[in-house]
Amino acid sequence: MSANPHAGRPLLRAGVAAGQAPRALVLLHGRGGSAADILGLGGHLAVPGYALLAPEAAGSSWYPHRFIEPVARNEPWLSGALAVVEAAVAATGLPDDKVALLGFSQGACLALDYAWRSGRRFGAVIGLSGGLIGDQLPPVTPGARFDGVPVLLGCSRQDGHIPLSRVLETEARFKAEGATVTTRLYEGGHHGVTEDEVILARQLLAGI
Known part of the structure; x- marks a missing residue:
């Protein structure tokens, strides 16, 4: 296994071409999903x-075990996944405040955890059916603040x-x-994206 199990996987693009767009949205799929x-x-x-x-994750999964397991159980996949997000953000060529992160399920956990660990002030962070990763949540990066994000x-x-x-934590x-x-x-046990979430995300992204 390579140091990053997700190395060499596709990075799909749509919307305005990179280098011409004033804003960018990095999207992270869930377990069993795909970039498409x-x-x-x-x-x-x-x-x-x-x-x-x-x-896109190797084997359609960013990490093998539940996100509330000890972080070490999900290595090296988790560190590899975080590196993939870093590369996607860099590929936008934009400052952090013009980049939004959005993920669903595993991808939501990854988006939220990447934003938290990096301590960077992105334009928006959208986690649909997810939360911060690990059995114990890490403190914020020293010196980081998310004022107004x-x-x-x-x-x-x-x-x-x-x-x-x-989610509440x-x-x-x-x-x-x-x-x-x-x-x-x-209410209920639905594990998916609701139209209400789409509307809220759309409003949030329009404000960046």
């Missing part, structure tokens, strides 16, 4: 002026994959560091 799947969601958001970039968290209250407690962590967090919790 999540890129379709990006198209459904229909926000003009964005370059859309979607990396829009964060959207959406999840079903009875989601079988995402504990509600972790994630909300609290970002709020404590100054992020502007919008949390939507839906």
Whole structure:
């Protein structure tokens, strides 16, 4: 196995061409999904002026075990996945405040964790059915603050994959560091993207 199990996987693009777009959206698919799947969601958001970039995980999975397991159990896949997100962000060629991160399920966990670990002030962070990764949540990067960064968290209250407690922990962590967090919790055990989340994400992205 290479140092990064996700090395050499595709980076799909859509929307405005890189180098010409004033804003970019990095999209991260869930377990069993693909870059093409999540890129379709990006198209459904229909926000003009964005370059859309979607990396793809090896074996359609960013890491093998549940996101609330100890981080070491998900290595080297998790570190490799974080490096893939870093490369996708760099490929936008834009400053952080013009780049938004959006993920679903595993991809939501990855987007949120990347933003938290990096300590960088992105234009927006959207986690649909996800939360910060690990059995123990790490402290924020020394010196980092997320003052005013829009964060959207959406999840079903009875989601079988995402504990509600972790969504609320994630909300609290970002709020404590100054992020502007919008949390939507839906009744039932649906594990998917709701039209309400699409509307909220579209509004958030339009403001960048």
